[in-house]
Amino acid sequence: MKKTLLLVAMALLGLTHVSAQDVDDLGIFNHLSIGAGVGTTGITIDLAAPVTPYVAVRAGVDIFPNIKVKTDLDIDVNVDQQYEHYISGFTIPKDVKVEGKTDMIGGNAHVLFDFFPFKQSSFHLTAGAYFGKDKVVSLYNKEDGALKVINQANQILINEGIANPNTHENMIGLDLGDFFLTPDQNGNVDATLKVSKFRPYVGLGFGRPVPMKHRFTCNFDLGVQFWGTPEVYLRDNKLEKTTTNSDAGEVLKVISKISVYPSLNIRFVGRIL
DSSP states (O other), X not given: OHHHHHHHHHHHHHHHHHHHHHHHTOOTTOOXXXXXXXXXXXXXXXXXXXXXXXEXXXXXXXXXXXXXXXXXXXXXXXXXXXXXXXXXXSOOOSEEEEEEEEOOTTOXXXXXXXXOSSTTOOEEEEEEEEEOOSEEEXXXXXXXXXTHHHHHHHHHHHHTTOOBTTTTBTEEEEEETTEEEOOOTTSOXXXXXXXXXXXXXXXXXXXXXXXXXXXXXXXXXXXXXXXXXXXXXETTEEOOOOOOSOOTTHHXXXXXXXXXXXXXXXXXXXXXX
C-alpha cells in the first residue's frame, strides 16, 4: 500500500513537473499548433507557434462563403422634362432584377501576434494584419442585356449634347444607395465594392494559440480590421457619391460609410509539436 501511494505521489509530481515544463519552455518556434474556426471572417485555418512565453504568432487563411442576394433596383429617369421627347420612343422599365454576392472567394491571409500579460495567462491582446483581395461585394443584372434600351436612350441624349456622362446630368440609370449606375453598351451593369488589400487588425481574446497544459483547447477572438473607406467601382471606374431619390441599396449605402470590419472568431486548436 505504501509503495502504491509512493508511486502515485511520484506520478503526480511528474505530471506537475511536465505541466510546469510545458509552460516554461515556450521559446522561439519550439512548439507548433494547428487551428480551425468560424466567424465573421469566414472559415479560418492557421498555424501558430510561440515566440516567448508572452508572445505567440499565428498565420493562416480565411475562406469566406459565396453568399448571393437577389433584389430589384429602381431605374431613375434623371432627364429634364423639356428633353423627354428625345427618348419618348423607348420603353424604360421602372426597375431591374439584380444579384449581389460576396466576392472574397479564394480567401484572405492573416498574420497575427498575440501578447499575454502573464506567463500562464489565457487573456491576450492581438495585433497584426489581414491581406488579400480588394473586392468584397459585386453586383450585376441577372438577365444579360436587360438594360440595352437604357444605354440606347442615354447614347441619344449624349449625342445631342444634353446628357453629361461624367456628372450623370440628364441620364438614365440605376439607383444604388448613394451611387448612380449606368449600363454598358451591352446593356449590363457590373459594380464592385472595394476596400484596402492590406487591413491592419487589433483585438483581444481568450485562449492560447499553442495549448500547453492540454493538447486541445478553444480560443475566442474579438477585434476590428481597418479596411479603409469602401469605394464603389463601375466597370473599373471609381464612382462618386450622388443624391438619389431611392431607398434601394441601403445595405451598400451603410457599408460604404464603414471604415472598419468587425472580426469575431471561435477557433479550436490542437498542439502537434
